[in-house]
Amino acid sequence: MQEYIPVIDISDIYQSDKNRHLQIAQRVDEACRHSGFFCITGHHISQKDIQRIKAFARHFFSLPMEDKQSVxxxxxxxxxxxxxxxxxxLDYQRSIDYKEIFxxxxxxxxxxxxxxxxxxxxGSNQHPEHLIAGWTKLFETHYQNMTELAKVLFRIIALGLKLEENFFNDMFFESLSTFRIIHYPGLPEQRxxxxxxxxxxxxxxxxxxxDDVxxxxxxxxDNQWVDVPPITDGFVVNIGDMMAMWTNDRYKSTSHRVLNIGQDRISMPFFTEPHPSQLIQCLPQCSDEQNPPKYPPVICRDWLLKRFKAAYNG
Structure with a gap:
């Protein structure tokens, strides 16, 4: 697994050694070209905060449906x-997903x-503060902390693509990024x-x-399904469609799925997206006469609306 989905320590990106920055960017660039997936350690997200968010999430998903439906x-x-x-x-051809989401x-x-x-x-977030005191502050703070981690990763990506270091960060104001918590109920009879x-x-x-499940x-x-085991105090990072469009598939937006393995599970993705008006189009260094742009330019909000409407059946 580690060869296909490498574990990369990014702690040196917070230091001033530019050579170390470039070494990290090279490793990330290789992973983005190869599998589109990698894991990171050495970030600045508190494990204590992660555990507290998971505890709040488990509390929320254990509430009666009437309470959850209030938000x-x-x-x-x-x-x-x-x-x-x-x-x-998420699989448009088959209705198979079984999960709760916030x-x-x-x-x-x-x-x-x-x-x-x-x-x-x-618009405004719809937090269940009336059900769980302290939820709003905890989750809004975590959203901001994940935004800062995203900006660090964008710098690394930009270096790997030989772009100006803040190329992606300059598009990342009042962004459309989403923090999601997902509850996959344990289904012992349907492993x-x-x-x-x-x-x-x-x-x-x-x-x-x-989580550790x-x-x-x-x-x-080669069209095989590869397990991505949890990494202690780490995050899994993967390329999305917008980055594949920007890089003309130099970086892979790779298909993935989740299996039930019989245990209750909490998953917490942070989906990074730019400002809604941002134009997504092929970077000049990612195309030439032999490799023309594969995707037409698209506005961020338009692309997301198309995908969300498909996932929610309109």
Missing amino acids: SILNNQIYRGYSSHEMEQ DMGYHLDADHPEVQRKEPFR NRVVCGAHTDYGILTILHQ GGLQVRSK
Whole structure:
């Protein structure tokens, strides 16, 4: 597994040694070209905070359905809040997903111009503070901390692509990034059932914290499913569709899925996406006459709307 999905210590990126920065960027670049997946350690996200978020998540998902539905995603049109089992289906051909979800994004107040114009995905988070005291502060703080980690990874990616170091960060203001907690119930009688269908992620990068149960699999180049075991105090990072578009498939947006292995499971991905108006188009250094752009330019919000509507059946 480690050869196909390497574990990369990024701690030196927080230091001033530019040569070490370039060495990290080279390792990440190789992983993005090869499998589109890698694991990171040496980040600055507190393990104590991760454990507290998981405890809050388990509390929330254990509540009666009536309570969880008080923050249902159906209460709004910006894909924020709770989604019940089988509501989201990531494999468009088969309705096989079986998971509960809570989604939050970048908070915008009601008087923000984009909210006033009722633009897609823009608005306030729908937190269950009335059910679990302290939820809002904990989750909003974690969202900001994950945003900072994303910016660090964007710098590494930019270095690997020989771009200006803040190339991606400059697009990452009031972003469309989503922090999600997913509850996969243990299904002892249905071991190895697919509970999250094969799919690629929509955005730039996904930064995932798994619990210690496992179940995540990546489709390899030879069409085999490769297990991604949890890494203590680490994150799994994978390339999303937008990055594949930017790099003309130089970086792989790789299909992955989740299997039920009979135990209750919490998964916490942070999906990074730029500002909704950002144009996604092939980088000049990623195409030439022999390798023309494979994807038409697309606006971020338009691409996400297309993918979300498919996953939620319109």
